Amino acid sequence: MKTLSWPHSRAAAKERLRILVADDDTPFARRLASYLFDHGFETRVVSHVDAAKEIIEFWQPDTIFLDLLLPATNALSIFKFLNGRPLKKIPKVIVMSKQALPRGVEQMKKLGAADYLVKPFSLQEAFRAVNTVEELDHRLNTQLTLGTGTIKEMHLLNLFLKQATQGVEGENGLYNLMRMINLKVKGMRCSFVQWISEERGMVLASNDDHALQGLAIDLKKYPEVREVRRTMGPVVIPNVRQSDLMAEVRNQLGRVPFETVLLFPVFRAGQFFGVLSIRMQQRDPVEIFYVEKFGQVCSQIISLAIGTPGQRLIAE
Numbered sequence: 001m002k003t004l005s006w007p008h009s010r011a012a013a014k015e016r017l018r019i020l021v022a023d024d025d026t027p028f029a030r031r032l033a034s035y036l037f038d039h040g041f042e043t044r045v046v047s048h049v050d051a052a053k054e055i056i057e058f059w060q061p062d063t064i065f066l067d068l069l070l071p072a073t074n075a076l077s078i079f080k081f082l083n084g085r086p087l088k089k090i091p092k093v094i095v096m097s098k099q100a101l102p103r104g105v106e107q108m109k110k111l112g113a114a115d116y117l118v119k120p121f122s123l124q125e126a127f128r129a130v131n132t133v134e135e136l137d138h139r140l141n142t143q144l145t146l147g148t149g150t151i152k153e154m155h156l157l158n159l160f161l162k163q164a165t166q167g168v169e170g171e172n173g174l175y176n177l178m179r180m181i182n183l184k185v186k187g188m189r190c191s192f193v194q195w196i197s198e199e200r201g202m203v204l205a206s207n208d209d210h211a212l213q214g215l216a217i218d219l220k221k222y223p224e225v226r227e228v229r230r231t232m233g234p235v236v237i238p239n240v241r242q243s244d245l246m247a248e249v250r251n252q253l254g255r256v257p258f259e260t261v262l263l264f265p266v267f268r269a270g271q272f273f274g275v276l277s278i279r280m281q282q283r284d285p286v287e288i289f290y291v292e293k294f295g296q297v298c299s300q301i302i303s304l305a306i307g308t309p310g311q312r313l314i315a316e
Contacts, residue, residue, distance in 0.1 A: 016041055017040075018041070018042045018043075018060065018061040019041045019042070019044075019062065019063045020043075020046065020059070020063075022045075022049075022052040023047065024071050029047070030045055032123060035123040049070050063092045064093045064094065065094050066096065067095075068095055068108075069097070075093075076111065079113075094116070095115070095116045101244070102245050109236075110233065117129055174204050174213075177298075178192060179207040181295075185291045185294065187207075187278050188208075188279050189258070190206070191206040192205045192302065193225060195274050201222070201225065203215040223245055223248055224245060224261055224263055225263065229265075229272060234264050234265070235262070236292055237261040238260055238285070239282060258280055258281060261277065262277075262292055264295045264298070264299035
């Protein structure tokens with residue numbers, strides 16, 4: 001029988017990782033806590049928000065499994081508590097809910113949720129979620145040490161900044177930026193699309209084909225671009241074929257070679273201007289996290305570059 005095991009040496013540490021399960025479904029919460037305890041964690045269970053806040057402050061858990069709708073409140077009150085108190089340790093939060101609407105998931109991620117599990121889920125899925133969250137934390141802490149990889153990252157970012165500050169005007173400026181971004185994320189396509197109206201857009205640059213520059217597109221076929229416009233924030237679609245957001249165009253996705261899509265808003269002079277789109281083969285959640293953070297930085301740099309006085313773009 002294949003067993004699940006903790007991926008880091010922390011499992012053997014004297015002090016085991018602490019997990020709080022906050023759910024008013026007490027039988028389920030106890031099963032989850034017992035399963036995690038058997039797999040190397042210290043666990044505690046609470047059924048209402050006041051008890052959760054007390055445990056967070058004084059027991060200092062590493063991770064919280066938080067039910068979206070606790071009695072008389074919701075997960076939002078816990079996020080407000082975490083952000084408003086001078087806690088010694090900020091735990092990672094895994095939200096649990098029967099609701100699977102993309103907007104709800106996105107809202108929780110923006111509030112700070114590390115993951116979102118849709119009920120019912122298996123105990124093995126919960127275990128994997130903890131592993132993913134802690135793996136991400138482990139990688140982040142590891143990369144804080146300046147080493148060869150970090151120096152390469154700084155060098156690439158320096159090249160990217162130089163390209164942006166040299167200007168995006170002309171045939172090759174934006175095209176070179178898209179190529180650099182795509183090279184970094186090992187994507188399949190990186191594009192910059194200008195928003196013209198609710199139904200019309202224009203490709204300003206795409207790494208895979210210089211000739212796409214100036215191509216008019218029908219935004220009714222791109223619900224993901226419209227969603228960026230609606231939310232004015234990043235949109236992450238781990239699997240386009242399973243995404244509710246992409247349901248209206250799912251019959252057109254049969255032959256697309258990519259699985260994961262990340263999109264970022266680009267602004268000019270404080271106004272929404274367009275979308276930076278990164279399309280990749282399917283990636284694990286940790287890799288997607290890093291691409292999302294990198295894409296946010298890139299979209300901000302592009303916003304600064306196209307906002308420079310005197311810059312002229314092809315759609316103008």
